[in-house]
Amino acid sequence: MPRTVLWRPLSFLLDCAVAAIAFLAAYGIVFRIEFVPSVPGIAEKTLMFTAICAVSFILFATHRGSWRFVSLPEMMNLGKATVLAVVVYTAGAFLVSRGSNVPRSVLILTSFLMFAGLAGPRIMYRLAVEGGFLRRGIRKHAAGTRYVLILGYTSEADAFIRATRRSPVNQFDVVGILDDRITSQSMQGVRVYGRLDEIDAVVARLKRQRVHVSELVVAESRPDRQRLIEIVDRATAAGLRTTRIPDQMEMSHVGPTGVLEPRPIEIRELLGRTEIVTDVSSVADLIRGKVVLVTGAGGSIGSELVRQIAQFDPSRLVLTDNSEHNTYLLDTEIRDSFPHLDIVTQLVSVRDALRLDAVFATHRPQIVFHAAALKHVPIVEDNPIEGIKTNVIGTRNAADAALKHGTAIFVMISTDKAVNPTNIMGASKRAAEAYCQAIDVTSATTRFKTVRFGNVLGSNGSVVPRFQEQILTGGPVTVTHPQIVRYFMTIPEAVRLVLHATAKTLDTGPERGTITVLDMGKPVRILDLAERMIQLAGLRPGIDIEISFIGPRQGEKLYEELFDPSELKDSHLDDGYVIALPRIIDGTLMKRTLNNLQKAAEAEDAGRVIDLLRHIVPEYQPAPPSQQARLDDANIDRALAPVRPAE
The missing domain is CATH 3.40.50.720 (NAD(P)-binding Rossmann-like Domain)
Known part of the structure; x- marks a missing residue:
């Protein structure tokens, strides 16, 4: 039998006993104990008073409260029950016998004694359970406290x-x-x-x-x-x-x-700017009842896109990724969280145009979020052909499949590293942007939107997990340069803005080829980020954990930019994004160059691949780390200035 089932009647009986004892004790104080038995009808009076108290206790449910968690509301209930019982008994006594042998002093004393008897044990019990008797002097130093x-x-x-x-x-x-x-x-x-x-x-x-x-x-x-x-x-x-x-x-x-x-x-709480809150009503209208496909669904951004899209009730959600492990984990999570949702999981590499085309033909997605990419600058720098195959050719494959099978909206996730790139990863993402812009201008059926943002806190391979690992192992924490700065967003914030900006900008009119740039406020100095993370671990930077500077890596800039000077156009900062002016490349020339790029990649001709990439992205200028490290104070001040559109 549950403990509470036994405790409630026991508590009720104890309260009734307290009421009877308080009544008799009041008579004992007024008439002296030895004379109490000689009071006329004392047994009947006590029984009647106890019965009235029992009814009052039931009305105020005094027996239902936990003695362990007794608080002021329970004390007030006990007081109300006491006052009601005494008032009812007093009224009854005067109606029946004109108050014979019921002195007013007895009734007043009964009230005080009864409340003390009801409240006192409860308070003592709570103090005993919480160790209140010991906390005034003796402090127990238990292991692990x-x-x-x-x-x-x-x-x-x-x-x-x-x-x-x-x-x-x-x-x-x-x-x-x-x-x-x-x-x-x-x-x-x-x-x-x-x-x-x-x-x-x-x-x-x-x-x-x-x-x-x-x-x-x-x-x-x-x-x-x-x-x-x-x-x-x-x-x-x-x-x-x-x-x-x-x-x-x-x-x-x-x-x-x-x-x-x-x-x-969390480190995101110390970034120095307020997290952007978006209106989800337009996003819900965009997603609800649609077939939605996400490429790179197993990645940091892709998986968060899937989580948030699932909340808006699409008619079908198609998850595609080339990682079996990541896809399995995401598939299990989404099916458990949204059992009603029609979920289709497909192992697909965006490099495989035939496989991608078959998936699009089968499911006919109305909205596509293209998050598949190789994003780690040093790795792509050492493997340029692989970066081109995924980031450029893979984007073309996905965009062409969307165009062929009547997709209404194709959203490409891009990066601030695509602006004036100094590395292969940034240049490849700019080439992918350019292709989506070019076909958006000519497409009569599909809208191609590009959303560009910076570093994402906690994403796979980002600086935050790396710093956490280094702190756990006792350091040192490695920073490339004391003045290196980056734009940061949290993963959920970035994805909410992607969805929100996409829904909003689709309604802005017929203008094609624009890029939506998420507003991330001021960039954050990586050294400051490292120091904060060490502090959050309860350690002191430079004392408990050393910070060492290893120098910029090949292709790495000290600061990133969100816009090329020729792009800046329209501000929607209240909505959390800015519209960049299109820089359109001729579509025919773009397709011919991409065909040649694919042939060079398949032939493993890295030199030819990079030359063709420069045809698409002429602003791509690789810079050795030694040159990047010599940025002057003016450029650093520029990097730390708020990002705002030109007037």
């Missing part, structure tokens, strides 16, 4: 302290609170020691008391990025790791003991 300071005298801090005390396995011991406004109070018996800027002194003081604090838990309500940066800086200087209490809806952070565990502060 995390001794933490809380930042913020808030309701979140109060809830966290309560939750840690109720946990049967106490992983946290809150030893103090910091707050910039309140410096002389306590919460749940935990002292407020001072302000955030006094954290060094507080940690030293607790250390002298043999309390070794290891963590600062942020409980402030919605701190902005600047505040988080200040908190992380000060906590790291004091030798503390920084975490924060998650939103109460983030159930993934509820630990095995039932405590809402503090989560690490």
